[in-house]
Amino acid sequence: MNLEAFVLGCGGMAPLPNRHLTSVLLRREGELFLFDCGEGTQVSLRRLNLRWKKITAIFISHTHADHVTGLPGLLMLSSQVERDDPLYIFGPPKIAEYIEESRRVLDMYINYEIIVKEVTEPGVVYGGEDFYIRAFPLRHTKPCYGYTLEETDRPGEFHPEKAKELQVPMGPLWAKLQAGQAVENSEGTIVQPEDVLGPKRSGRKFTFVTDTLAFPAIANEAKGSDLFICEGMFEQALMESAIEKRHMTAEQAGHLAKMAGAGKLGLIHYSPRYTDYDLKNLLREARAVFPNTVLTKDRMVFPMEYVD
């Protein structure tokens, strides 16, 4: 099952010619989840040429302009296709008001149902058969949440030799065992999936964190992430200023990634004060702590593979 993250915008505060505002799209076997939606998000979606008009759910970190002003345009454009399922939007208080007021004041034409759910405490906000999305609080100048998408464990590896040994004939019964169901073998005995499967294998995990002070609970939430997309807004020399503005430095993001045992750290939400050349300093500082760090750029794609 494919799981990929597309960076739609890597910029913080103000869009720059080559940096749309912070937004990441997660595609899981054709299903789309959007994290934040600043001005310009639509343009990146078009450039990537994804089937983006049918996003399943949108997760907003907080209702500051640079994280939400792309929403009205995106919601309207999504009316160009037919959809039966509602679009879910999650975010901290005021997100419902933002959507409602935008719809009312801008007289937005929308031909599908939007269900807005305000997030006020940590917990699972959305889930499918084999994954869930959890929100957890961050520390910014207004209520702000991080999100993880975590897949549940996959069944262990199937061992055909064990199935044969236990008299289960090859065919549909093998498929049932692989799917975790018990079956009756040719001798009338019940064979449990554990009898023919190896240990359960882990799913993948994606974490999205932006606009926050760095604090240890973030690393707990991001624990074991294959991809950890995290604000790296400032260089270390500006840490005091970062704290004052309730943001973090790239090096702090590196520390969190290390504590979380993440697979890869993708920095995002750069201060517009930095040129692309300057960003190399932020990368160097984060890598000194967590070597597998990359600077995200608009339209960069991160495939996430199963580890086992």
Add this chain to the structure above:
Amino acid sequence: MNLEAFVLGCGGMAPLPNRHLTSVLLRREGELFLFDCGEGTQVSLRRLNLRWKKITAIFISHTHADHVTGLPGLLMLSSQVERDDPLYIFGPPKIAEYIEESRRVLDMYINYEIIVKEVTEPGVVYGGEDFYIRAFPLRHTKPCYGYTLEETDRPGEFHPEKAKELQVPMGPLWAKLQAGQAVENSEGTIVQPEDVLGPKRSGRKFTFVTDTLAFPAIANEAKGSDLFICEGMFEQALMESAIEKRHMTAEQAGHLAKMAGAGKLGLIHYSPRYTDYDLKNLLREARAVFPNTVLTKDRMVFPMEYVD
């Protein structure tokens, strides 16, 4: 005195990779006026590298998302400079609500005064010593206004030989005459400016019209425009659809430009259905009626010169 129009975005409805949403900046000797502000306007302003954080006044055609969602970002970024003068924003009803709700819901930090004035009838909405900006109603699916910036007549050409003949010595008295003041000559006689100046010379005129049916009053308002920026959203084959959506075709814009006796027509607000290649058809159709038509593109500059 310089007068230039910068196209910040030429697209309608949805931004495309090379077409930000409709927005035009007018610069008159360092003073800036913005007409509409869709998503992405900030990026074009940055690319043009104008001293754009001190816009004097913003004029909004109507409160549909593709004409206003760039405002919150622009208003916040304008807080990065110090300014003493307020920023004026004009637009049809709901513009005040849009600004107020955005400020409140998005907790926007703004360090200067914003004065929003709703436009409900045709008339002069803003003016300086030698120019004025007039709003006039358009016909769209919600209240919508067009705008003209018109300079007042300039004094006629100064004829030094007439001044000498009338015994006015060269020097400060000549300057007074040129500025339209009467002076006393060396013989104690009053010399009127009309005695030494040619006929008054016309100022320049700029007109901005988008999101409307085509109707003759638009041509009256745009009469004599040096530059007429006008919606050319559809090709002629889609005229019925244009009328249904209360938009106009490029050819209709050409007819209005012709009726107005405009100097130049700049088409804008193209439907995203058209590729840049397709737009040549719209240009051809408009030019068949009004030859001096151009397709505007993002960051195109139109200097306006005095005609006499």
